[in-house]
Each structure stands twice: as C-alpha cells, then as structure tokens.
Amino acid sequence: MKRVVLASYARGNPRPSDFRVEDVPVPEAGEREILLRTLWIAVDPLIRFSLDENLLSGATRMEPGSLMVGPTVSQVVASNHPEYAPGDFVEGRSGWAEYNVLAPDEADYRGPPRKLDPSLAPVSTALGALGGPGQTAYEGIVNVGRVKAGETVVISAAGGAVGSIAGQIAKVLGARAVGIAGGEAKCRALLDLGFDAAVDYKAPDFADRLKTALPEGADVYLDNVGGDVTLAVLPLLKRGARMPMCGFIAYYGMGMEGPGPDRLPGFYRQIMAKGLEIRGFAGIFAGQKGLNDIAGWMKEGRLRFPEAIVEGIEAAPEAFSSVFSGHDHVGKLLVRIAPEA
Structure with a gap:
C-alpha cells in the first residue's frame, strides 16, 4: 500500500516537498483492533500545528519520517473488536495511508471511531458539514x-x-x-x-x-x-x-x-x-445537537455541503499545501483514496 509521511518540518507555509509517498506492507489487525480501508482524507488546516519543529500550540507534533495523521473516513475490512464489523463505515483520526489499523479501546479524547450511516448522507460529509x-x-x-x-x-x-x-x-x-x-x-x-x-x-x-x-x-x-x-x-x-x-x-x-x-x-x-x-x-x-440540526437543515434543503475532491493518495501533499498557498476550491477539500465498496 501507499502512505504519506512527513519528510521535513514545515517552514512557513507547507510545500509538497515537505512530504514523501512510500510503499509499505498492508498492516494486520491485532487483538481488539480493526483494519480500515481509507476512503477519504480531510486535509484540514489545523494539521499545520503538528508540523513545526518546536511545538507552539496543539496537542501533537509529527516528526520527519512519521506517518501523517488527520481526519479520515474509512471502511472496516477486518475486525477483532466486538463493536465493529467488516463493511462498517467509520470516521476518526488515522493515517494518510491506504490502510490503517486502529485500536478503538485506546482512542484519545476524540473517542473511538464514529460509525456512520450511509443512508443518511454521503459518508464524505462526516469530514465536512456533518463533522x-x-x-x-x-x-x-x-x-x-x-x-x-x-x-x-x-x-x-x-x-x-x-x-x-x-x-x-x-x-x-x-x-x-x-x-x-x-x-x-x-x-x-x-x-x-x-x-x-x-x-x-x-x-x-x-x-x-x-x-x-x-x-x-x-x-x-x-x-x-x-x-x-x-x-x-x-x-x-x-x-x-x-x-x-x-x-x-x-x-x-x-x-x-x-x-x-x-x-x-x-x-x-x-x-x-x-x-x-x-x-x-x-x-x-x-456536539451531537449541532450535527442533528445541520442534518435536519440538509434534509430540508436549507443547507448545502459543497465539496472539492482530488483523487489518489499521491495528491494529498499538493492538496494540503494548496490550502495555504491559495486555490479555487469552495467548501470542504477532500482527497478520495478509494471508492466505497
């Protein structure tokens, strides 16, 4: 599979050369873990706080060579956890990689991966209007x-x-x-x-x-x-x-x-x-009230959710860098990694 790692700390606005695409083996899920196939990556501006050599704000800092991490929507491929089944769609924080292994019991303050109902709205909206x-x-x-x-x-x-x-x-x-x-x-x-x-x-x-x-x-x-x-x-x-x-x-x-x-x-x-x-x-x-209200307005046709989509994990570094250097996208900028099964 392919994954994106940080090649060097960002100096000023991030550049595509600050990242590197690697080929690595697909991981396997261990005890009480789930294997996820990444469908969507959100190149959120706040990820920038993790790319400074000296931590200035935020809770995390990535180092050169480490896997880029951010909001994703994925589909469960294999599960050794009782609360997740193959085929489930989930939103959470995981790597910029075609596949990821997560341990739901070890989730941070954001909580375990959130299950999504694809019948309510496109699952990509979990990274935008419904995220x-x-x-x-x-x-x-x-x-x-x-x-x-x-x-x-x-x-x-x-x-x-x-x-x-x-x-x-x-x-x-x-x-x-x-x-x-x-x-x-x-x-x-x-x-x-x-x-x-x-x-x-x-x-x-x-x-x-x-x-x-x-x-x-x-x-x-x-x-x-x-x-x-x-x-x-x-x-x-x-x-x-x-x-x-x-x-x-x-x-x-x-x-x-x-x-x-x-x-x-x-x-x-x-x-x-x-x-x-x-x-x-x-x-x-x-919280959930905000998401419920937004979902209701979307259903009523009172709120639209524009999305700008780029294709393939190799496009993630350029897409993320464009957030800071100017682009013509309107709404949520997403990288589509794979089609929904």
Missing part, C-alpha cells in the same frame, strides 16, 4: 456568536469548509450573511449558496467593497483568518459586536512573533472603544 467543520460553524454562529434574526454576520474564509456552512446557518437563523473570500469565482459561489453579499479580499479596492457590503456595520464577525482581512473588518464592527475566532490561518506558519509593525495597540483600541466580545473556541464542543 468537525460543521460543528465549528454551528458553535461559532449559534453558541458563541449567538446570532439573531435581523443581525448582520460577516465571515472570513467564507469559501472554506467552516465558512461556507456558517453563512448558511446564519441565513437559517434569519440573519444577513456577508462572506469574504479570495477571487471572484469563490464570491459567485457564495452568492449561489445564499449569502447576501460576497467580497473579494484580493481586489485592490477590498476595503471599499467591504464597507459597501456592510453599510450599517456588522453585529458578528466569525474570524477564520486574522491578518489584513481582520484589520479591515474591525472598524466596521458595531459597538458590542461578538467576534467568535476559530482560526488564524494568516499566521499559521509563524512563531509567537510575526514581522512588524506592532498592530496590537490599534487592535486593543478597537476592543476597548467598541466593547468587542472576542472568544476563541473549538468546534467539537457543539
């Missing part, structure tokens, strides 16, 4: 952002897996949704998903376009990015605005200090002057 990104979007809009009907919500990285779902949830709640994305194609896709307005941050007149899209300001800013995009949004937030923060991809390749100038004084001034409420959060805490 971590969907829970993150729900948590940010419903629980942390506390979005209400009639409010205006602005979302950075709105073309991504979290942002595209978050904007649709805001619309379900009766709010006005304004998305920020890179490129006119992504902005058109957001309007097709039901966003009220979409602004291209790559446009030379981005700040003016953003002001036009937010004539009365914004009540909630779901921030996935940080950087210059957030600096452009801050002056447009209303007094008492809520700012759920679930990502800062503009800084993922940096250490604890970035290049100057120091923009914290202006940031603090905005917080104090406007009484902003800023809270970082982890989407996994949205």
Whole structure:
C-alpha cells in the first residue's frame, strides 16, 4: 500500500516537498483492533500545528519520517473488536495511508471511531458539514456568536469548509450573511449558496467593497483568518459586536512573533472603544445537537455541503499545501483514496 509521511518540518507555509509517498506492507489487525480501508482524507488546516519543529500550540507534533495523521473516513475490512464489523463505515483520526489499523479501546479524547450511516448522507460529509467543520460553524454562529434574526454576520474564509456552512446557518437563523473570500469565482459561489453579499479580499479596492457590503456595520464577525482581512473588518464592527475566532490561518506558519509593525495597540483600541466580545473556541464542543440540526437543515434543503475532491493518495501533499498557498476550491477539500465498496 501507499502512505504519506512527513519528510521535513514545515517552514512557513507547507510545500509538497515537505512530504514523501512510500510503499509499505498492508498492516494486520491485532487483538481488539480493526483494519480500515481509507476512503477519504480531510486535509484540514489545523494539521499545520503538528508540523513545526518546536511545538507552539496543539496537542501533537509529527516528526520527519512519521506517518501523517488527520481526519479520515474509512471502511472496516477486518475486525477483532466486538463493536465493529467488516463493511462498517467509520470516521476518526488515522493515517494518510491506504490502510490503517486502529485500536478503538485506546482512542484519545476524540473517542473511538464514529460509525456512520450511509443512508443518511454521503459518508464524505462526516469530514465536512456533518463533522468537525460543521460543528465549528454551528458553535461559532449559534453558541458563541449567538446570532439573531435581523443581525448582520460577516465571515472570513467564507469559501472554506467552516465558512461556507456558517453563512448558511446564519441565513437559517434569519440573519444577513456577508462572506469574504479570495477571487471572484469563490464570491459567485457564495452568492449561489445564499449569502447576501460576497467580497473579494484580493481586489485592490477590498476595503471599499467591504464597507459597501456592510453599510450599517456588522453585529458578528466569525474570524477564520486574522491578518489584513481582520484589520479591515474591525472598524466596521458595531459597538458590542461578538467576534467568535476559530482560526488564524494568516499566521499559521509563524512563531509567537510575526514581522512588524506592532498592530496590537490599534487592535486593543478597537476592543476597548467598541466593547468587542472576542472568544476563541473549538468546534467539537457543539456536539451531537449541532450535527442533528445541520442534518435536519440538509434534509430540508436549507443547507448545502459543497465539496472539492482530488483523487489518489499521491495528491494529498499538493492538496494540503494548496490550502495555504491559495486555490479555487469552495467548501470542504477532500482527497478520495478509494471508492466505497
């Protein structure tokens, strides 16, 4: 089988050359273990935190030569565990490999692999709308952002897996949704998903376009990015605005200090002057209620789940690197490893 390992620590944005594809024997399941055939790999941006030579944040760090690990959807091939049977579809955290062996009893805080019902939705959605990104979007809009009907919500990285779902949830709640994305194609896709307005941050007149899209300001800013995009949004937030923060991809390749100038004084001034409420959060805490609500909205046709798919495990390094270097994908970016049996 083929697998992807880390070839060298990432310096700044990851590059395909930071990874290596290897041929190795297919593993065998031991006592109370299951053998999984990988179907889908999610190239989540948060994996970047595991690729620094010095651990800066997060709970894990991969070393050169080690198997890349992240969210996957797989099918059980062989089972020595009573709770899993061959043919079961599961979502969990496993290697970027065509086959993996997992011990459900030794699962981390995320719990054992989650069984999936393919009759409810495509199993790939367990990595997107019905997985971590969907829970993150729900948590940010419903629980942390506390979005209400009639409010205006602005979302950075709105073309991504979290942002595209978050904007649709805001619309379900009766709010006005304004998305920020890179490129006119992504902005058109957001309007097709039901966003009220979409602004291209790559446009030379981005700040003016953003002001036009937010004539009365914004009540909630779901921030996935940080950087210059957030600096452009801050002056447009209303007094008492809520700012759920679930990502800062503009800084993922940096250490604890970035290049100057120091923009914290202006940031603090905005917080104090406007009484902003800023809270970082982890989407996994949205729990089953969030997933149930999203599943219901999907069934009703009120929420769509765009997916961008690349084929084959050899494509995983390039796909992951593209998340940081710019791409035209909208929604959840997935690598299809094998067809469903």
